Every structure is written in structure tokens, then in C-alpha cells.
Amino acid sequence: MTKNDSQKTAIIIGAGVGGVATAARLAKAGFRVTVVEKNDFSGGRCSLLHHDGYRFDQGPSLLLIPRFFHEIFRELGTSLEAEGVKLHKCDPNYNIWFGDGSNFKLSTDLVSMKSEIAKWEGIDGYERYLRFLQECHRHHEISVKHVLRKNFPSLLNMLDLEFLRNLFQLHPFESIYSRASKYFWTERLRRVFTFGSMYLGMSPFDAPGTYSLLQYTELAEGIWYPEGGFHKVVEALVNVGKRLGVNYHFSTPISSIALSPDSRTATGVVLASGRTLTADVVICNADLVYAYNNLLPPSSTGRSYAKRDASCSSISFYWALNQQVPSLTAHNIFLASAYRESFDSIFKKHLIPTEPSFYVNVPSRIDPTAAPPSTDALVVLVPVGHLLDNDSGSHAGAGTTSTTSTSSTTTQQDKTPQDWPSMLALARRTILSTIAARTGTDLAPLIVHESVNTPLSWRSRFNLDRGAILGLSHSFFNVLAFRPATRHKRIKGLYFVGASTHPGTGVPVVLAGSRIVAGEVCRDLGVGVPWEDGGKEGAGEKGREVGELDRVRRGPMVSWVHVFLMVVVAMVVSGVLFGLRG
Structure with a gap:
């Protein structure tokens, strides 16, 4: 990698989100x-699977907190719309x-939510819902x-x-479930407003109450889907980065x-081919625990990270159907009747309940x-438990499998303490029977092609610890x-970005x-941060003067003197009334 004397250089490991x-931001700077x-595509888990005209989001299918998506494109000097991303x-x-x-x-529609909540908890339940929001x-x-x-x-x-x-x-010492229980009095609605902790790979009985913020962004800002698949956002960031020289x-x-x-200093990366690329800084977007234990010299830090609590894994099916299923919307949640027990099975026993x-996603419902x-x-x-034996099983050939190639996956899975072939069969059988019982539609005869991801393939394809x-x-x-910190504590010039580092x-x-x-890298190397003065939330248009109608004035405040006087008046009135009764 060549450079001139004045231009700083960076190598980024991994083309995930x-x-x-980070690449686009540093290029902008x-x-x-x-x-x-390592793969032949960008996006990591935010990538696509294709089969004969069918398209599947391999990982995320919900675009939440849209302000962050609009923000990064705005700070890169463009917009989602300008990059052809339609939400x-x-x-x-x-x-x-x-x-x-x-x-x-x-729904984000308050009228609809009023009707749904009142059906189960009455009109008072809707008032409690507003307080929950x-x-x-x-x-x-x-x-x-x-x-x-x-x-x-x-x-x-x-x-x-x-x-x-x-x-x-933020209620960090209470669980999402305990906080929801203060506002919803039926078990049904407590489940409705707590299942979202699965997005964090956590049980609602353990996830800190802070994370009800996920429910908020869905209920207040909505769920969005990029036309063409979630990878369209990644593709747009790649294109912006390339225009900036990435x-x-x-x-x-x-x-x-x-x-x-x-x-003591990161100087670049050594490719599997043996070639070395050098740079002023290295930013690792590979799985952080994997990086500490496979890309760096052995250390107590890497071993300690490998012992930390990890999120759950998943068995994910990608089904091509030969007809539409109108009973299913774009996003469907099928909740287990034994709600708490199902989470205990995943997070305490690391199995499948x-x-x-x-969760069932039908992207064709929102995007034909x-x-x-x-x-x-x-x-x-x-959702299923993560792998317990991290060193077992070969990484080779454990990628996404179709129905015609499950034998190789079975061989790898048999080497782990968990019986993945049995869990895979249980998952498929239970999903089909549950959907048939609750919607009246038997999906089995409609499936013309199936691909599967398991904890083993997630580990193999994306190096997920x-x-x-x-x-x-x-x-x-x-x-x-x-x-784990975004900057390595002992190795200068080495940074981390992704799911397992802050935030x-x-x-x-x-x-x-x-x-x-990206801001941290710029400041450490004495480079200006071009977006630091922009993107401030809650502000109007830049440079717009605040008129008389928009001037902020707080409403009248009730002082302690007023409170004291009201109490005295109340006591006097009470005394008079009691005197009249006497």
C-alpha cells in the first residue's frame, strides 16, 4: 500500500456494516x-441470499432508528435518496x-393501538401504554x-x-419484563412489549430495562425496509466510499x-497469501473475540473475552414458496406458550426450546x-443457544446449506456437545406445525427450496465467536x-468497530x-473531523434565524411558596367545613 507523505492511511479488516x-467516514476525512x-461480498450478516428469482436477507430485515441511517449519509455529503435507497x-x-x-x-398508529390494547386491558390499559411509551x-x-x-x-x-x-x-438494574409489568397487567401484553429483547440476543427477564428503547423506536418511528433488501444500505455506503477513494x-x-x-504498534495486516499490507492505523471489523484470539498474539485479554457472556445464536431457514401466504404480514412473531421457560432453555441451557x-419475515409482502x-x-x-464448545467442529464448508447438502453440516455438528441435527429437525417440525395451527396454512407442500444457517455456519462464514x-x-x-474498548489498550494504532465493542x-x-x-482515529492522528460540527439533533435548518413564534419559553412553574400557600388554604377550608359540621 503506497501513500504520499502527508496522507494518512488506514486498513479495515472486514466489510461488515x-x-x-468507518471506511467511508475516514475517506471523507x-x-x-x-x-x-474474507468473503466475496460486503455486508457480513447484512448480506443477501438468492435463489431462482427469490431474495432473502441473510441477517437483519428491520431498519430501526432511521435517524442514524440518514445521519451518516448526510455527514458524507449525500443522502439515502440520492444513493438510490428507497425505504x-x-x-x-x-x-x-x-x-x-x-x-x-x-403499530405506530395510536388509534389502532388503542383498539388493540383496550381489547385485552380496557381503556385504562391504553393510558398505561402511553405512560410506558x-x-x-x-x-x-x-x-x-x-x-x-x-x-x-x-x-x-x-x-x-x-x-x-x-x-x-434508564432503569439499568431492572429487567425489561419487570418494567413492562408496571404498565401492563396481563401476561399477554407483557409478552407483546418485551419480546424485542431477542434483538439483543437476551432474555427479557435478564435484559436491563434500558433496552425498552427498542420498543420505543418501533412504536414511535416505525419499522422500515429498504427496497431491494437490507444490503442496499451497505451497497450505498460502499459506493460512497469508493467515490471517496476507498x-x-x-x-x-x-x-x-x-x-x-x-x-506495541499495529503496522498493517498479513494476508493469508503471505503478503503484508501496511498502514498508519488498523481498524478491525472482524468479530472482536475472534480477532483477539486468532489475529493477535495470545493474551489474557483475549482469553477473558472468550469467557464473557455471549448473545444467542439462531437457526435460520430461507424458504422459497410457490404461492403467497396472505395470512402472514411482512413481520410475524410466534410466541411460545411457555414464554419464560423458552428463554431459559436458550440462555441458561444453550439449547432450543x-x-x-x-420470527417470520416475508420480504415479498413489502417489496414485490x-x-x-x-x-x-x-x-x-x-433463537437458539450459542455453541458451547468453541473449538470443536471444522470451519471448512460450514456455510449456508441447502436441503441437498445437510450431511456435511451434520458431521460438524456431531462433534459439539449440542445435538444440532436433532435441534435443526425440531426447529423445522415445530415451525411448520405452529404456523399451520395458528394461521391455518400448511407451508410444507409450498416450499420449493430451502437454505439454512445454524450456529456452526454463522461461525464458519463470519468468524463469529x-x-x-x-x-x-x-x-x-x-x-x-x-x-471491550474501541481502541486497543496496549497496541497503538489498533481500533475495533462492530457488535462486540462499544456501543x-x-x-x-x-x-x-x-x-x-472514526472520530477517535482522526483525533489520535491529528486529522480534522469533518462531521463533528454537523448532525446535531433537535436543531432546525442550519443558519435559520429563530423568529418570535419559535422562541423557546418555558411554561409557568409552580414554586414551593405556591405549594405552601395551597396547603394552608386547603387546611383553612377543611377547618371551616369541619366547624360548620360541628
Whole structure:
């Protein structure tokens, strides 16, 4: 990799969302950027699968917190629209199917939600729902301002007075389920408003109450889907990066991160071919635990990260159907009747529940280009435990498998303590029987092609530690300053971006992380941060004068003197009334 004397250089390992976003940002700041990716495609888990006119999102299919998507393109000098990304709003957000034959439609529409909630908890339940939304809004806005916009390289950063003042408003020491139970009095609605913790790979009985912010963004801002698949966003970031000079090398695995002779500075990467690429900084978007234990010299830090709590994994089916299934909306949740037990099976036993909860995405319902006319593409995600034996099983050939190639997967799975062939069969059987019982549609005869991802293939294809699809867990002592840092503590010039470093998992959160990391790199190397003065939320148009109608004036405040006088008046009135009675 060549450079002139004045231009800073960066190598990014991995073309996942965090990698391509950081690459574009650093190129915008004037760096010469090279991205090396082991696969022949970008996006990592945000990639697509294709079969004979059918298209499937391999990973994420929900675009949440749209402000972060608009923000990065705006700060790169463009927009989603200008890059050809068209977002469709999903309505309803979800159709939630229960074992008793009923369902619940989650929506951003307040009139619809009033009707749905009143059906089960009466009109008072709707009032409690509005109070629940208020709490979730507070969680969301405080988290965006004090967590997703800031870095926490040490525990001292958590002693910031403004952060501490807001900490307890985030309810980090209570679970999502316990917080929801304060507002919803039936078990049905408690489940409706807590299943979203699955996006963090956590049980709602363990996930901190803070994360109800996920429910908020869905209920207040909606769920969106990019026409052409979620990968369209990644593709647009790649295109912007290329225009800014980013160099992409696909099908280029690396064997290690190159270090100086004293192992104190990252100097580049060593490719699997033996060639070395050098740069001023290295940003690792590969799975963080994998990187510490496979791309760097052995260390106690890497071993400790491998012992930390990880998120769950999934068995994901990608089904091409020969006809449409009108009963299914774009996003469907089938909840297990034994709700808590199903989560315990995943997160405590690391297995698949006998009756699992699962998610069904029908991209062709919102985007007809996902399937041939009069047919449907279905993605079914079943949360399961992550791999317990991280060293077992060959990585070779364990990628996404079709129905004609499951024998090789079985051989690998048999080497693990978990019986993956049995769990895979249980998942398929339970999904089909559950959908048939609750919707009246038997999908089995409609499936013309099937591909599958298991924890083994997630690990093999994307180097995910333990096959955990969402990286490290988000328990309280695994976030903020407790989470692996974005800058290596001992190796100068080495940074991390992605699900397992700060601020955490999820596409919008990783996008926020790319902003933090790119800014950190720029400041460390004395390069100006072009987006630092932009993107301020809550502001009007830049340079717009505030008129008289828009001037902020707080409403009248009730002082303690007024309170005291009202109490005195109340006591006097009470005394008079009692005197009259006497």
C-alpha cells in the first residue's frame, strides 16, 4: 500500500456494516483507506441470499432508528435518496401470534393501538401504554445522547456527573419484563412489549430495562425496509466510499494483524497469501473475540473475552414458496406458550426450546422484488443457544446449506456437545406445525427450496465467536466502560468497530459506533473531523434565524411558596367545613 507523505492511511479488516461505514467516514476525512474482506461480498450478516428469482436477507430485515441511517449519509455529503435507497414503512410493525388462536397487531398508529390494547386491558390499559411509551422515550433519548454519542474508554468516563444524573432514569438494574409489568397487567401484553429483547440476543427477564428503547423506536418511528433488501444500505455506503477513494479487496482473508517488533504498534495486516499490507492505523471489523484470539498474539485479554457472556445464536431457514401466504404480514412473531421457560432453555441451557418463539419475515409482502409474481420468500429465525464448545467442529464448508447438502453440516455438528441435527429437525417440525395451527396454512407442500444457517455456519462464514449472531451480551457489566474498548489498550494504532465493542450490537448502533471510532482515529492522528460540527439533533435548518413564534419559553412553574400557600388554604377550608359540621 503506497501513500504520499502527508496522507494518512488506514486498513479495515472486514466489510461488515461497521467496516464500510468507518471506511467511508475516514475517506471523507482524507485518509487513504483499504478494506480487506474474507468473503466475496460486503455486508457480513447484512448480506443477501438468492435463489431462482427469490431474495432473502441473510441477517437483519428491520431498519430501526432511521435517524442514524440518514445521519451518516448526510455527514458524507449525500443522502439515502440520492444513493438510490428507497425505504418502505411496514404497517403493521408485527403480527404477534399466540397459542390460543388470538393475535395482536403492533403499530405506530395510536388509534389502532388503542383498539388493540383496550381489547385485552380496557381503556385504562391504553393510558398505561402511553405512560410506558413516555418511559421508553426517555430511555431512548438519554441513551442516544449519553451512550451512543460518547465513548467510554475507562471507568472514569462513567463518573461524568451528567451521565450519573441520568443513569437511574434508564432503569439499568431492572429487567425489561419487570418494567413492562408496571404498565401492563396481563401476561399477554407483557409478552407483546418485551419480546424485542431477542434483538439483543437476551432474555427479557435478564435484559436491563434500558433496552425498552427498542420498543420505543418501533412504536414511535416505525419499522422500515429498504427496497431491494437490507444490503442496499451497505451497497450505498460502499459506493460512497469508493467515490471517496476507498479500495476494496474481497476474497482476501488475513492470517494476522501485523505488529512492530516490540508488539506495541499495529503496522498493517498479513494476508493469508503471505503478503503484508501496511498502514498508519488498523481498524478491525472482524468479530472482536475472534480477532483477539486468532489475529493477535495470545493474551489474557483475549482469553477473558472468550469467557464473557455471549448473545444467542439462531437457526435460520430461507424458504422459497410457490404461492403467497396472505395470512402472514411482512413481520410475524410466534410466541411460545411457555414464554419464560423458552428463554431459559436458550440462555441458561444453550439449547432450543421444545416450543420455541420465532420470527417470520416475508420480504415479498413489502417489496414485490423479493420473489417471483404470486409467490413468497420467507425467512424464519429461531433463537437458539450459542455453541458451547468453541473449538470443536471444522470451519471448512460450514456455510449456508441447502436441503441437498445437510450431511456435511451434520458431521460438524456431531462433534459439539449440542445435538444440532436433532435441534435443526425440531426447529423445522415445530415451525411448520405452529404456523399451520395458528394461521391455518400448511407451508410444507409450498416450499420449493430451502437454505439454512445454524450456529456452526454463522461461525464458519463470519468468524463469529461461539456462533453468537449478536456478539457479546448486553448485560450491565458488559456495556459502557465494561465492554471491550474501541481502541486497543496496549497496541497503538489498533481500533475495533462492530457488535462486540462499544456501543454495542444492532445495525443502527454499529453505525453510531463507526462515528465514534472514526472520530477517535482522526483525533489520535491529528486529522480534522469533518462531521463533528454537523448532525446535531433537535436543531432546525442550519443558519435559520429563530423568529418570535419559535422562541423557546418555558411554561409557568409552580414554586414551593405556591405549594405552601395551597396547603394552608386547603387546611383553612377543611377547618371551616369541619366547624360548620360541628
